[in-house]
Amino acid sequence: MEHSRQYQLGIWCICPKTNSINSKFDTRTLDNKSMQLLLLLIQHAGNTVTKDEIFTRIWKDKFVTADILSVTISKIRKALDDDARNPSYIKTLPNEGYVLIAPVSEVSSVKPSRFNKRVMFWFLAVFSMLLAVLCTWYFTDVRLKPNSNPTVKGLNIQSIAVLPFNDLSVSQDNVYFTEGLSSAIIHQLAKVKQLKVISQDSSFFYRDDINSSEIGEALNVEAILEGNIQTLGEQTRINVRVVSTQNNQLIWSQTFDSDVPNSFQLQDKISTAVRKALHPEFSSPTVLAKSINAQAYEWYLMGQYHWRQRTPSELNKAVSYFQHSLELEPDYAEAHIGLAISYAFLHTYGSWGELAAIDAALPHINKALALKPHSAQGLATLGMILSDKAKATGDDSLYQQARVAFTQSLQLERNATTHLWYSTLLTRLGHQEEAVVHLEQAIILNPLSTALKRSLSYLYKSMGKQNSADLMYQQVLKLAPNSALRPFERAKVKNHTRASVLAMAQWQVASPDLFASCASIEICEQQVLAYLSVGAEQVAEDLLDKMYPLHGHFRHSLSLIALGEAQNDALILTKIQNQAFRIPFSKEAHITLARAQFRAGHFVEAKKTLIQLYPHWQDNEAELQSNIDADNYFVVTLYAASLMQLNQPQLAMRLLNSVAAFLTQNHVHDKVQAKFVLAEVNSQLGNSQLALQHLTEALKMGWIESFNSQWWSLSNNHLLKPLHEMSEFQMLLKQHIKNRQELRQNIMRHINRNVSDHSELK
CATH class of the missing domain: 3.40.50.10610 (ABC-type transport auxiliary lipoprotein component)
Structure with missing residues (x-):
């Protein structure tokens, strides 16, 4: 298409030669790529121009992302005053391309005479000089x-x-x-x-x-x-x-x-x-902020951009950019804050040890606050780092210092990230309900954040509210249905199924850079626990060899799994008691303790532990039965099983029947686990055939051992103990073991094939 031609598009005259569009009232300009794309749409007016055709014609031999095309279309629409929702010019065909829907025609031009050419030449010359003078006058006013x-x-x-x-x-x-x-x-x-x-x-x-x-x-x-x-x-x-x-x-x-x-x-x-x-009452500061070297400022902005991505590689980039900034501006408080956050996150999202990350971060946040004592972001960052250090060292006095820093920060600025970090501190102090309030405030300020809703999901799970955790995680999926971390996130929230464990193996194969060196220890932890759940020990060991240092909670889980396989319930109980003592506020830890007490035959202690968590249950059967919900049904089942062992069968059976009635009402999001608990309930009630029926359905739905939240397998599940000697149960168990073995082999084929492919490439 010749750029010397002009086109009438609705009220606009398109002039490719000057990259301009004109109406009776306005003149606007487009960059070269935007004009080329507009001309391509004009050339195919009324017909669909596919995205592939656009990339081939406009960005030939160059790699560009779909975002660039979206930005270019957006620029054209802005210039034309077009509305993407109710287009008058360009219609979007989702996943396909674009079509020009406005009438377009070529503007006929009259060939100018020689005189006209001279007049045109002098007119343009004078106009250009005037325009240059005006632009110089307009832009050379250096005062902002x-x-x-x-x-x-x-x-x-x-x-x-x-x-x-x-x-x-x-x-x-x-x-x-x-x-x-x-x-x-x-x-x-x-x-x-x-x-x-x-x-x-x-x-x-x-x-x-x-x-x-x-x-x-x-x-x-x-x-x-x-x-x-x-x-x-x-x-x-x-x-x-x-x-x-x-x-x-x-x-x-x-x-x-x-x-x-x-x-x-x-x-x-x-x-x-x-x-x-x-906010008219706001008065500008009498002293303007210190002038910052332009290059240092640009490095700082790049660091800010990359730490927010929260991946190991992006955090390392952020560290480098902040360091470059500080080389030019050693007293740049904001760059010190960014560097402190990046170092701290290299433990949470990377492979740094906790104390190593804290020791690297603390000098920079202290320097930042010495330069800017009233920085809201600086105070919040200090609170986050002190909270992490208190957890790592056991120095509880640091928690109080962190709490003061968070309070001061929120007095200065309402910030979603500060609410999030403060909620983590409150959770560690055992104030989980208060932590929920701060996370909810964070979500109000940042309603589309998957990280915040994911954090609230994890918090609900730690509070023993499994169903609430599941439902909140569903909101995460709606916001980010194609998240690359979906297998990892699901493992942290939900019980495993055969499909979910296989998805984790497929994810590992598809993400070699992430797992080649276990850049994120936390991700590899969930991967190892999933593999151990199906007995894929060799694949788990291969990952363990790449993981350093192992986090304390992960070492605790590995120990319980090994003891569970040895059926050493007494030593398991000792370890879990010690863990519950260290985190007395965690309902999840105490539910785990009650389960360990039950398995070890300490039924009185199991009952006491559950009563401590739910004191209103004691001597109030009616309230207990009426308050069974999607978050506590499995705990009520354990409580009733304890009562059964303590010769209180009538109350136990009433509770178990209430749980069974509740589960048939379809209120629980995790259908697989609900079906499995129905098998446990009916096993305790003595309804063996019904229990076997529910167990069969749960296994068909994909139930499998979940060593991320338990340490026992189907073969030694204590709530199913009344079924263990039945031939039907043994047949189900045999088939389950076979399915587990096939899944294990499938995983190993996936992983080994990937290793082999990489070896061939080398």
Whole structure:
């Protein structure tokens, strides 16, 4: 298609030669790729242009992601004032491509005479000179100042989401600065107590095809703040807008210009101006923030971007970027904070030892707070690191120091990450209900965060609320249905099935870089426990050889599994008693203790342990029966089995029948485990045939041993003990062992084939 031609597209005249589109009232420009894509759509007007065809024609011989195409389409739509939800120009065909639906025609041109050419030449020459003068005058005002648009005082906004700024520059290389600017505005606004500010993890989900009403409904906010950044040489222009999610009306806007691209002070002044616009009582600080070297600032933004990815490789990148920043600016407090977080996370998400990570992080957070004592992020980071150190060393005085730091941080700024870290501390102190409150506050500020909902799921599980944990995890899956970590996350929340264990093996094969050196110890822990659950000991040993150091809780689990295979219930009980003593607040630990006491024949102690967890059960049979729910049905079953052994069969049978009636009502999310517990309940009731029927169904549904949450196998399950001598049970057990063996062999084939393939490649 010749670029000398022009096209009429709706109200717009498309001029490829100047990369511009014109209407009677406005002229706008597009970058080269956007114009090429628009011309391609014009050429195929009314017909679908597939994504593959676009990549072939526009980005030939270059590797680009689907995100680049989405951004380019978004730029064209913005220029045309098109709405992705109700398009007038470009319609999206999901998973297929795009089609130009507006009428388009080629604009006929009249060949100019020689005189016309001369006039045109001089006109363009004079116009270009005037335009150059105007641009020079406009952009050379080095003072960072907003335009003359009036600001609206006293905006009545109680909640807002700050979207990532769009980079309209041709080079598209400002991703760190655009995200850094949005992040800075979020931190400034979060200091306003009356204002709910959505965390960037949720607000950054909305990058293209903005629909303010949809965002308002999803994030439960009254307004969104959006903007764009344009750079031309050394000139930078930033447009900022606040839009109502109720009626899509513009309620505030300003434009900022500077000749210092990616300036630290530029970011600081814009975020301050936005905060003052939304909160008129805010007074700007009398002393501006220290000027930061531009390169140091860019390294810092890159570090911020990478630590938020929370993977071993990304965290190591973040460490490198923060170190580069500090080489240029040794007193850059924010870079010290970022480096401290990155080091601390290398234990949680990487393979660093806990104390090694803490020792690396502490000097940097102390330095940051010496430079900025009232940094909300710095105080929160200190709280997180001190909490980790208290857990690692047993120094409880550090917990109190951490709690003070978190409290001070939240007084300065409402921040989802601070609520999350504080909830971890509260959980360690045994204040689990309070921890739930803080996690719920974090989710209000960051409603699309899978990490927060995953954390709440794990917390529910530690509180013995298995069904609540399952349901919360379902919300995680809705937000991230294709998460690469799904097998790992499921193993932490749910009991194993044959399908889930095989999925973990397939994941390992598909992720050689993650498992080649066990870069994340926590992930490899769950993998090992899954393999041991099916007897795949060699595959588990291969991973164990790569894991260092082993975390204490994991060594404890391995010990219980070995003792369980030896049926040494007495020593198991001793170890679990010691564990429960160390974490007296954990309901999960005490439920585990009651199970160990029951298995060791200490029925009185098992009953006492459960009564300590649920004191209202004692001497209140009616309340106990009426309060059976999806989170406690398996604990009631254990309690009833203990009563049966203590010669209280009538109460025990009433409770067991109540559990059976509850489980038939289909209230439990984990159908496999509910069916298995029905087998245990009927076994205790003496309903052997019904118990065998439920057990058969559970095994067909994929039930398998889950050494991530227990240490016994089907062959020595004590609640099924009344069935053990029955020939039908032995047949089921024989078939189960065969299925387990086949699964084990399947896993080994997957893993060995992968190893063989890599050897051939080498």
